[in-house]
Amino acid sequence: MQEANTARYQFQLAYYNRQGTLMRILGIVTRRGLDLPYVHAEPCGDVHKVTVRVAVNPKQLGQLCREWSVTPDVVEIGEPIQVIGTWNAFQRARSRVSAKMRRLAKGESPRQPRRSALARLFAFVPSR
Amino acid sequence: MRTGAEIVWACLRAEGVDTVFGYPGGAVIPLYDALHSSGIRHILTRHEQGAIFAAGGYARSTGKVGVAIATSGPGATNLVTGIADAKMDSVPLVCITGQVRTSLIGTDAFQETDVFGMTLPLTKWNRLVVSTEEIPEVVAEGFHIARSGRPGPVLLDFPVDLLKGKADVRIPVTHRPKLGPRWPNSAKADFPAPALRSLLLSSAKPTALVGAGVKLAGAHLALQRLLDDLQVPTGATLHGLGAVPEEKPYFLGLVGMHGSHAANVALNEADLLLVFGARLDDRVTGDPSKFAPGARIVHLEIDRSQMHRVRSYELPIVGNLADTIPQFHEAIADLRLPDWSEWKKTIAELRSGERNGSGRALPALHLFDELYALLPENAIVVVDVGQHQMWAAQRYRAHSPRGFITSGGLGAMGFALPGAIGVQLARPDARVVCISGDGGIQMNIQELATIRRYGLAIKVLILDNKFLGMVRQWQQLFYSRNYAETDLSDNPDFVTLAAAYGIRGRRIGVDPAQANGLPADTPDVLKRFLDSPDPELLVFECPREANVFPMVPSGAAISEMLLEEN
Ligand SMILES: Cc1ncc(C[n+]2csc(CCOP(=O)(O)OP(=O)(O)O)c2C)c(N)n1
Numbered sequence: 001m002q003e004a005n006t007a008r009y010q011f012q013l014a015y016y017n018r019q020g021t022l023m024r025i026l027g028i029v030t031r032r033g034l035d036l037p038y039v040h041a042e043p044c045g046d047v048h049k050v051t052v053r054v055a056v057n058p059k060q061l062g063q064l065c066r067e068w069s070v071t072p073d074v075v076e077i078g079e080p081i082q083v084i085g086t087w088n089a090f091q092r093a094r095s096r097v098s099a100k101m102r103r104l105a106k107g108e109s110p111r112q113p114r115r116s117a118l119a120r121l122f123a124f125v126p127s128r
Numbered sequence: 129m130r131t132g133a134e135i136v137w138a139c140l141r142a143e144g145v146d147t148v149f150g151y152p153g154g155a156v157i158p159l160y161d162a163l164h165s166s167g168i169r170h171i172l173t174r175h176e177q178g179a180i181f182a183a184g185g186y187a188r189s190t191g192k193v194g195v196a197i198a199t200s201g202p203g204a205t206n207l208v209t210g211i212a213d214a215k216m217d218s219v220p221l222v223c224i225t226g227q228v229r230t231s232l233i234g235t236d237a238f239q240e241t242d243v244f245g246m247t248l249p250l251t252k253w254n255r256l257v258v259s260t261e262e263i264p265e266v267v268a269e270g271f272h273i274a275r276s277g278r279p280g281p282v283l284l285d286f287p288v289d290l291l292k293g294k295a296d297v298r299i300p301v302t303h304r305p306k307l308g309p310r311w312p313n314s315a316k317a318d319f320p321a322p323a324l325r326s327l328l329l330s331s332a333k334p335t336a337l338v339g340a341g342v343k344l345a346g347a348h349l350a351l352q353r354l355l356d357d358l359q360v361p362t363g364a365t366l367h368g369l370g371a372v373p374e375e376k377p378y379f380l381g382l383v384g385m386h387g388s389h390a391a392n393v394a395l396n397e398a399d400l401l402l403v404f405g406a407r408l409d410d411r412v413t414g415d416p417s418k419f420a421p422g423a424r425i426v427h428l429e430i431d432r433s434q435m436h437r438v439r440s441y442e443l444p445i446v447g448n449l450a451d452t453i454p455q456f457h458e459a460i461a462d463l464r465l466p467d468w469s470e471w472k473k474t475i476a477e478l479r480s481g482e483r484n485g486s487g488r489a490l491p492a493l494h495l496f497d498e499l500y501a502l503l504p505e506n507a508i509v510v511v512d513v514g515q516h517q518m519w520a521a522q523r524y525r526a527h528s529p530r531g532f533i534t535s536g537g538l539g540a541m542g543f544a545l546p547g548a549i550g551v552q553l554a555r556p557d558a559r560v561v562c563i564s565g566d567g568g569i570q571m572n573i574q575e576l577a578t579i580r581r582y583g584l585a586i587k588v589l590i591l592d593n594k595f596l597g598m599v600r601q602w603q604q605l606f607y608s609r610n611y612a613e614t615d616l617s618d619n620p621d622f623v624t625l626a627a628a629y630g631i632r633g634r635r636i637g638v639d640p641a642q643a644n645g646l647p648a649d650t651p652d653v654l655k656r657f658l659d660s661p662d663p664e665l666l667v668f669e670c671p672r673e674a675n676v677f678p679m680v681p682s683g684a685a686i687s688e689m690l691l692e693e694n
Contacts, residue, residue, distance in 0.1 A: 019255055020248055027249050062440075066433040072253045072273060 006055040008087070012078040013068055017048040021073040028067045029054055037087045047075060053087055132260040132291040133158040135299065136224065137166035139267035142300040145195055147171060147186065147553055148224075149179040153199020154239065155226025158291035171553060171582065174574035176203050178546035180210025181572065184219050185550025188533045189508055189558075191344070193220045193274050194550065200226045201239030204246075204285075209540055211250045211281045216537025217367065218344055220279035222270050223247075227256065229289040244285050252280035257287065260295040268301045278431040279344065319452065321459035323443055327424055328460060331400035333471045334360045335423075337383060337412075340367030340536075341405015341430060343529045345449035348372070351404055354457045358402075360468065361475040363391035365406045366536045370526040378472070380479055384412040385680045386518040390479035392678070392686045398423045405449050407434045409537070418685035428452045487693045488674035489519065491638045491645030492591060495668055496523035498646070499561070499589070502654055503527060507559040508551050510534070512544035512568035515597040518676045520563050542571025545588065549575060552584045559587070559658060566592040566619050576629035579663045586663050588631075590622055593670040601675045602682075605690075626665040633665035 015021050022041055029036055029052065038053035056064065061080060068074050130138070136159060140148065147169045152160045163170055173179040176198040183194030198207050204225040214221045228237040233256075244256040253273045255266050263286075270282040328334065336358070342351050348371040355362055355378060362372060363383035372379050380391035395401065401423040406412065408427075413419040416438040425441040428449055435444045445452050485493040496519055503509075507527050511520045511534040524532050533551060535543035548562035569590050579586050591597075596614040603611050623633035634657075639647040647653075657666050680689045 020244065023245075023248055031249060062436055063433075066435060070277070070431060070433045 003055070003057070005057045006060075007057075008053065008055050008083045009061060009080045010083055011052045011054070011064065011068075011080050012049055013052070013074055014044065014047045014049050014076040014078075015071075016046075016073040016075065017043070018073055021071070022048075022050060024071050025050060025068060025074065026052070028064060028071070032060060032063075034060070053083070129294040129296050131158065131162065132263055132286065132293050132295070133162040134165075135260065135263045135295065135297055136267065136286070136291070137162055137168060138299045139264050140195065141167055143193065143267070143271045145193070148195040148197055149173055149182040149186070149550065150197030150224075151176045151179050151199070151203060152197075153201075153203045153226065155200035155228060155288045156197060156203075156224075156286075156291070158288060159197065159224070159226070159286075170197075171549070171578070173546060173549070173578050175572060176206035177209055177542065178549070178572050178575045178578065180207045180221070180223065181213070181540075181543050181546035182550035182553070182575075182578075183221055183223075184210060184214055184217075184543070185510060185533060185547035186554040187214075187219045187221060187279075187550075188217070188547070189530050189551040190554045191220075191346075191530075192554070193222055193271055195222050195224065197224045198226070199239070200228055200243070200288075201241050203239075204241055204243040207243075207283075208246065208250065209538070211247055211283065213535050213538040213540045213543065214281035215250050215252070217535065218279045218340060219281065220274040221281040222267075222274050223281060223283040225283065225285045226291070227285045227287040230258075230287045231289075233287065243283065247283045250281070251283050254283040254285070256285045257290055260290045260293040261297060263290070263295075264297050264299050264301045278341075318447075319455040319459065320443060320445065321455075324426060324445075324456065324459055325463055327400055327426060327443060328463065329466060331424075331466065332468070333398050334358070334400040334402060334468060335394040335398035336360050336362040336378075336402040336404065337365070337395065337406050337408075338362060338368035338371050338404050339365045339406025341428075341449050342368065342371045342453075343405075345405065345430070345453075347405075347449040347453045348529045350450070350453045350457070352376070354453055357457070357460075358465070359472065360402070361390070361394040361398075361472060363387065363395060365412055366521055366534065368404075368406060369521060369524050369532045370529045372526070374525050377476070380475065382521050382524075384686070385414070385682075386522065386676050386678065387680075387686075388479070388522070389482055389678055389689065389691060390475055392680070392689055393478055394475045395420055395423075396685070396687045401425045403427045403429070404453065405429060408437050413438055414680045414684055414686040414688070418687070428456070483692065486677065488671040489676065492516070492519050492668070492670050492674055493523055494644035494646055495591075495650070496520055498650055498654055499658075500525045502651070502658055503561070504559050506555075506557060507531060507561065508533060508555065509561045509563055510544050510548040510551055512562075512564035513539045513541045513598075514565040514568060515593070515601060515674070515676050516563055516565045516591040516670075518598075519591075522676075541565075541568040543568075545569060545572050546575045546578070548586050548588075549578055549582075549584060552586050553582070560585075561587045561589060561658070563589045563591070565597060566590055566594060566616055566622070567596045569622070570619075573625070576626060576631055576663075576665075580630045584663060585661055587657055588626075588663070588665045589657075590665065590667045591670045592619065592622065592667050593672050593674065594619055595672060597670075597674070598676070600673070604673070604675070605679075606681065622665065622667045631663045631665055632660075633667065635667040635669060637669040638671060 041050040180196040183196040187194035426443040626633035
């Protein structure tokens with residue numbers, strides 16, 4: 001049962017696949033008692049990428065992104081994309097985020113997330 | 129060619145380590161075998177929890193990385209509380225554990241535990257070492273991560289065969305570790321000066337809150353200069369104590385659950401909150417949904433994962449406070465600040481009208497006043513967890529920014545005694561006072577043997593109320609006085625116990641005939657206690673049902689604080 005106030009999101013993260021990094025990424029979700037209905041990890045050039053789908057409330061959405069952003073070996077966090085429908089209905093979401101992943105796969109250096117919607121989850125952007 | 133064990137010690141030396149705290153066992157015998165030629169001092173505690181808390185005390189009092197060593201299995205599991213404590217309180221630690229030999233890993237071998245898996249969520253980073261050759265790189269990366277950004281604990285797990293194996297390696301490693309968390313670099317161009325200025329200009333009731341981050345960044349003097357210019361009402365979290373001297377007219381003392389009335393009112397009624405290196409955890413905010421309801425929040429913090437905990441902040445400023453506080457100051461240098469005198473007067477009146485303690489707690493509060501008045505400049509108090517901790521914090525008079533040390537985030541009873549050992553070894557010139565309750569002292573009392581072994585002149589003050597006092601207080605106030613399993617009236621005689629460890633002890637009680645509730649010779653007793661060159665133990669027989677006030681009941685808003693016993 002999905003709790004009221006939550007929405008389904010797809011997150012994609014690029015990370016260096018060293019001992020425990022994937023577990024740390026997932027642990028940040030599971031420590032909040034959230035189910036993980038979908039996880040897919042695969043190599044992507046020099047790095048790995050993991051796709052995580054999870055139902056979160058607005059507070060958790062920010063918490064996850066911020067905690068991932070200070071996790072060693074996590075090099076990029078794509079913009080979280082809200083998905084309407086079932087856990088499988090993620091076609092649009094995947095193609096949008098994967099452009100970023102393709103850039104990484106080409107060996108371009110990872111960079112900080114752009115100052116966009118994501119930035120509000122981080123810093124320097126007045127939200128009122 | 130060197131053995132893995134010799135490589136570990138050489139790497140520690142290369143990182144500037146002079147002291148480690150540990151406890152041996154089968155999987156780390158090779159390390160201990162190579163200790164004598166390491167040039168590093170090893171402190172043998174009497175429990176691994178003692179070792180890691182001591183390493184924590186060492187790190188907290190100096191800012192250097194503390195090192196704790198334990199064997200596989202039970203040795204490693206005994207470190208876990210100390211690792212969690214270090215994670216919560218941003219303490220740089222490197223823990224070294226032995227592991228069963230590589231070929232046995234995963235077979236449930238004798239004394240095998242998955243300490244790597246167990247400590248994943250508690251460490252900033254950890255690693256099960258897989259070859260002798262990689263040791264220098266792993267140790268260098270571990271130290272780098274432990275000290276960088278927001279400091280924290282790292283665990284390195286060494287299978288015993290890799291400690292015995294040999295390799296030809298270069299130490300120190302010449303290349304910088306390639307990874308680590310992406311800590312912000314506080315670039316000047318990013319500082320949101322216009323937004324900050326407009327928030328200040330439109331504010332009528334600004335309040336500042338000071339947390340541990342200020343001290344960790346070594347930014348306390350820069351902050352004092354800024355606050356001297358701003359002169360806004362200022363409170364401190366438990367770990368922020370000491371960053372702003374008590375004498376500053378704008379300083380209101382501790383905030384939060386047992387904070388001063390004035391400090392909590394200033395937080396609650398502020399229309400602008402300037403938060404310097406504090407996480408705004410629930411002990412500070414009370415019910416987060418009712419916290420500072422009218423305030424816009426400017427939050428300076430190094431760890432972006434701590435942002436927006438309470439709600440979405442108007443101005444989060446992520447960066448090292450050693451950079452961002454001066455940037456803040458520069459941003460307002462030419463600003464004509466609004467007239468905040470009415471607000472400052474209101475809060476100052478509250479502060480001066482605050483009761484100087486009340487009820488059964490008075491003798492304990494006065495004992496702290498007497499103690500702090502006698503402490504030299506270089507004193508460091510290391511405080512355990514419970515009522516005595518809150519009294520110690522409420523009455524604390526800052527001596528130095530790293531002068532008040534306690535387990536704040538985890539609130540781990542048993543921290544103070546071993547913690548004080550680490551502090552005293554790191555700061556041999558300092559007067560170190562361990563303050564504990566009768567419950568907490570018995571969680572690591574075996575470390576009196578360590579004090580004795582190394583001849584440390586630590587002063588141990590026990591507030592003996594023969595209760596798990598803080599829990600009893602909650603039972604009294606919120607559970608109809610059902611004192612279930614908090615009575616410790618069968619405590620041992622601590623003075624006799626200290627004597628068994630070769631440590632002199634004495635006892636003082638209360639004297640109801642005296643205005644402050646303490647025997648007339650208390651100052652003399654305290655002076656002798658502090659001045660002797662030996663370890664000393666002093667038991668204060670605390671009124672049994674003394675309570676800590678003010679108090680914000682758990683889950684209530686800070687505006688709903690109970691000021692005193694009714
Ligand atoms: C390891 C641990 N176990 C349990 C607790 C819960 N706890 C918090 S304060 C407290 C009572 C402490 O009693 P004591 O050491 O006698 O100090 P007092 O409160 O009486 O000053 C307890 C049991 C804790 N903080 N840490």
